Amino acid sequence: MQRERSKQLYEEAVQFFPGGVNSPVRAFRSVGGTPLFIKKGKGAKIWDADGNEFIDYCASWGPLILGHANEKVLNSVQATMQNGTSFGAPTELENELARLIISNNPYIQKIRFVSSGTEAVMSAIRLARGYTGKTKILKFEGCYHGHSDALLVKAGSGLVTFGNSSSAGVPESVVSDTIVVSLHNKEAVQKAFEQFGKEIACVIIEPVPANNGLLLQDKEYLQFLRDITKQHNSVLIFDEVISGFRLGFTGAAGHYGIAPDIITYGKIIGGGFPVGAYGASKEIMACISPDGAVYQAGTLSGNPVAMAAGIAQLSECLKPGFYEQLETKTKKLVSGIEKAFKHPSIPFKIFSIGSIFWIAFSSDEKIQSAEAIDADSMKYFRQLHATLLEQGVYLGPSGYEVGFMGEAHTDADIEATIAAFAKAFEQLN
Ligand SMILES: *Cc1c(COP(=O)(O)O)cnc(C)c1O
Numbered sequence: 001m002q003r004e005r006s007k008q009l010y011e012e013a014v015q016f017f018p019g020g021v022n023s024p025v026r027a028f029r030s031v032g033g034t035p036l037f038i039k040k041g042k043g044a045k046i047w048d049a050d051g052n053e054f055i056d057y058c059a060s061w062g063p064l065i066l067g068h069a070n071e072k073v074l075n076s077v078q079a080t081m082q083n084g085t086s087f088g089a090p091t092e093l094e095n096e097l098a099r100l101i102i103s104n105n106p107y108i109q110k111i112r113f114v115s116s117g118t119e120a121v122m123s124a125i126r127l128a129r130g131y132t133g134k135t136k137i138l139k140f141e142g143c144y145h146g147h148s149d150a151l152l153v154k155a156g157s158g159l160v161t162f163g164n165s166s167s168a169g170v171p172e173s174v175v176s177d178t179i180v181v182s183l184h185n186k187e188a189v190q191k192a193f194e195q196f197g198k199e200i201a202c203v204i205i206e207p208v209p210a211n212n213g214l215l216l217q218d219k220e221y222l223q224f225l226r227d228i229t230k231q232h233n234s235v236l237i238f239d240e241v242i243s244g245f246r247l248g249f250t251g252a253a254g255h256y257g258i259a260p261d262i263i264t265y266g267k268i269i270g271g272g273f274p275v276g277a278y279g280a281s282k283e284i285m286a287c288i289s290p291d292g293a294v295y296q297a298g299t300l301s302g303n304p305v306a307m308a309a310g311i312a313q314l315s316e317c318l319k320p321g322f323y324e325q326l327e328t329k330t331k332k333l334v335s336g337i338e339k340a341f342k343h344p345s346i347p348f349k350i351f352s353i354g355s356i357f358w359i360a361f362s363s364d365e366k367i368q369s370a371e372a373i374d375a376d377s378m379k380y381f382r383q384l385h386a387t388l389l390e391q392g393v394y395l396g397p398s399g400y401e402v403g404f405m406g407e408a409h410t411d412a413d414i415e416a417t418i419a420a421f422a423k424a425f426e427q428l429n
Helices: 004-016 071-081 092-102 117-132 186-199 219-231 251-256 304-317 322-340 375-390 411-426
Strands: 038-042 045-048 053-056 110-114 136-141 178-182 200-205 235-239 262-265 276-280 349-353 356-360
Touching: 053 411, 071 304, 092 110, 092 276, 092 304, 110 117, 117 136, 117 200, 117 235, 117 262, 117 276, 136 186, 178 186, 186 200, 186 219, 200 219, 219 235, 219 251, 235 251, 251 262, 304 322, 322 349, 322 356, 322 411, 356 375, 375 411
Parallel strands: 136 178, 136 200, 200 235, 235 262
Antiparallel strands: 038 045, 045 053, 110 276, 262 276, 349 356
8 A cells, every 4th residue: 555645745744733733643653654644535435645545433533423525514514604604693503503402402401612622621610610619620530521721630649639730731730629530430439529529519521431442431330420429519521522422312411311410512513513512401501601600702613614514414313213223333343343353362352332432452341441451452453553554444543542433334334344354353463
């Protein structure tokens, strides 16, 4: 496979951007080599700058649940654009997307659109603090909530620790109110509430943690978080930037039947455009300006072109059987890959939920916390990733990232993917 053009473009990009990219994981640092520059996408396929074709399971990191260049999304975007692209004044399209979401989702009564998942989470934290009048926040090691300062933290050594900032440029004073504990650990959360109960404004979790492997939590654990936050008048935030509209239209809240206080959305909600959102009950949302005292604003918030894309995409998601067929295809892919793995000495597991899957070179039956991932096993993912590219299958370039099945993947794509995995597995060593 020739990748000359991508290499040239990358060398050029390095002159312009730190690491040659505008978001770090794109740089291929954890799999080695240089990134593919993508020229075009259609349905489940993407083509790089050298004209190589790939079956894509990255889906722009999740948003493209209908696949690339979906006709309905494109038509709607093109029609909307003809009338202008931004007004900084309300449009009917915002109402339409909000109605579509709220009337099909019992977990939120009001919503605010923003322009990214990061912004949604940052605003949700501010809302939780404004609503409760408390300051501390509790997050879990292994959950990603975007790159806002207070959430760029890693756990220290201990059951309950205040965050150590995980990025230069984030002062300790900014993360000193962020408590970090392990996922799937009740005792740590109980301890944190014993010590700081009165001060904890919110607990934030990805109910389906999918940014550091796929660390599926038990329903009972999420219910425990619901109960303990309620007892302490603390807010429970589900960060559903990945799981929202992915695990069914009502996301993880609907999947588990657990009602958080605030939900954040992103990715799928914008149909491939930059949209995020946060939603809650009328009572909680009344704290947001201009109704309430929690300030939050955005020049391009509720952008009409992005709203049109979101409406087109979410309307498809609402069609009967949409999520069932995604799950059926995912199961087919997962079981095919499992059957294709025959290596005598390398451990292998593939975890999945709905249309999300994650490959782990591990012999553990369950992996439910960040600490349970074996960093050394990533050497196998690096080999797998490289061989799959040669075979025309594109996965996100890190073994900590999940894959996404979309509406556009056909049975033939799935069979070709399984065959590519079988070949790639033979070359593992
Ligand atoms: C992607 C993601 C974010 C950040 O969203 P951006 O649009 O990249 O800012 C936040 N939380 C979760 C769970 C995510 O998956």
